[in-house]
């Protein structure tokens with residue numbers, strides 16, 4: 477990936493790019509970082525890049541024509557690259573944005589300075605504006621470095637084990653705590669579970685700690701973390717309608733919900749073999765197609781199964797209880813909808829009792845469970 481940084485302070489980046497993972501990534505050619513000094517695009521003897529703001533006020537504003545020339549040169553040097561202006565006025569840069577930008581063939585990071593950049597740069601010249609958080613930096617350089625680091629570690633071959641990236645904080649809520657030798661230091665112990673050598677116990681401890689921590693420190697991320705282990709299974713009745721009409725509200729609602737709440741997967745149960753084949757050939761949904769729920773669960777012994785009920789009935793649990801069950805589940809969670817409750821499943825009371833089996837009821841459930 478080519479990353480071109482347009483800045484009035486190219487030397488700001490020198491030491492960071494020689495060190496650590498970023499340095500290695502550059503060495504191996506996974507990222508090629510280019511610098512362009514914005515002053516080189518000024519058209520006067522003083523290399524002026526800024527001017528007083530229209531309407532008055534303190535400070536200076538970076539000039540649109542200078543940025544125009546610099547960005548045009550960047551687009552020529554890195555064709556197809558995504559051009560980003562770093563500004564506290566931008567959209568929030570987060571882990572999902574890092575994943576998205578890592579798919580680009582190139583990035584142009586435009587570092588704003590002073591009180592701001594002429595608005596026409598944001599409006600007409602760049603592809604998007606990003607901010608790294610709710611605070612004001614003296615310039616976009618530190619932000620560009622943050623973006624470059626976060627994007628680079630999503631590229632294959634930058635972080636040693638792909639697993640480290642998958643278990644990153646934020647992809648799955650906050651991370652579990654880590655310890656290394658000695659086992660006890662000044663009376664501070666390493667948790668016994670981690671020294672047990674029992675892999676299942678270790679995994680369970682880590683998952684529980686990660687969830688507890690996320691819920692406590694970052695409740696805003698908790699639903700996202702919870703949703704990661706959840707697959708949504710549409711049972712026969714839901715599929716009947718979806719098969720009859722692939723544009724049905726059910727199919728659309730389910731596929732979009734899986735994306736929106738970042739559930740692990742959408743699975744559909746289709747008992748009829750011919751219909752299964754038709755669905756597979758049609759590539760209608762980005763889903764797993766199985767003959768029955770039993771087949772799906774046969775390979776997931778520790779799965780917690782929760783059925784979202786269509787009709788009010790005995791033994792159903794309220795939302796708060798279902799949330800607790802999801803938070804405490806030792807392994808993955810299978811949510812079923814659109815049919816008869818599987819034996820042994822926890823049954824959640826209908827989200828919208830009056831709408832019974834309407835797709836809106838499914839949407840309401842998912843939003844209450846996993847909406848932020």
Ligand code: 6GU
Pocket residue numbers: 561562563564566588606607608609610611612613614615616619620
């Ligand atoms: Cl991208 N630039 C500046 N100057 N300040 C910021 C920022 C960017 N993100 C947060 N604060």
